[in-house]
Amino acid sequence: MPWCPRCGCEFHDGVQSCNTCGLPLLDHMPTEEERQAAALPGDRRFWNRQRLLRILRALVMVLLALAAALVLAGR
Structure with missing residues (x-):
């Protein structure tokens, strides 16, 4: 191990x-x-690659949820 x-x-x-x-x-x-x-x-190192990728993935998910909410509100 x-x-x-x-x-x-x-x-x-x-x-x-x-x-x-x-x-x-x-x-x-x-x-x-x-x-x-x-x-x-x-x-x-505070900003290692894994931590940065997790933060970017979370930001993308938030932006996708926001875009979906705006599309649904416009209908």
Whole structure:
């Protein structure tokens, strides 16, 4: 099972990166040295790709719902 080197979460096989940290996963439970190396200050990225895609997907859904509401109100 893959593990995140920063937060230590365990993932299912086939997952390539942590959905919270965005770091590539290890094939073993991280040692304390590996966790400390992954938790270096300044290395943390707030806007990882998964978070940005989730926000964009939610915005598209809101815009589609708004467009549908405007179309129904116009009839």
